[in-house]
Amino acid sequence: MYEKAMRPEDITRLFVERSNAGDAAGVAALYEEDAVLAYPPGSQTRGREAIRRLWEKVLANRPHFEPEEPLPTLISGDIALTSTPPKDGAGARAQVVRRQPDGSWLRVLDQPEFVPVKRES
Numbered sequence: 001m002y003e004k005a006m007r008p009e010d011i012t013r014l015f016v017e018r019s020n021a022g023d024a025a026g027v028a029a030l031y032e033e034d035a036v037l038a039y040p041p042g043s044q045t046r047g048r049e050a051i052r053r054l055w056e057k058v059l060a061n062r063p064h065f066e067p068e069e070p071l072p073t074l075i076s077g078d079i080a081l082t083s084t085p086p087k088d089g090a091g092a093r094a095q096v097v098r099r100q101p102d103g104s105w106l107r108v109l110d111q112p113e114f115v116p117v118k119r120e121s
Helices: 010-020 024-028 048-060
Strands: 031-037 074-076 079-084 093-099 105-111
Touching: 010 024, 010 079, 010 105, 024 048, 031 048
Parallel strands: 031 105
Antiparallel strands: 074 079, 079 093, 093 105
16 A cells, blocks of 8 residues: 555655656556646646556656655645646646545646747747
8 A cells, every 4th residue: 555645745755756666556646547647748648547657668767756845835625736846957847636535635737847848930
């Protein structure tokens, strides 16, 4: 059984721990069943199972993730906005998370990179 994120900010820490352990299922468990992840850049991955498959591919290369200090969380009822200033130059990271019936939090929307898109003129 996985540790649950009992505060919205816990999800970032758990993501780093599980990613560095190579645990794609553990990373996917941080998302709601119908969550949307804006990754790979320029596309979207929809649903926990698709997110797990994506992370299996990403983690096969054994990337190392560094913890990032979260910015202040905005909470309104059972919805929260979390964000971190990335150490890898990705611009910004932001997630919408929702409180679950057991009091834990899961990601609903995840925008891991805000990099300007180059548009053709």
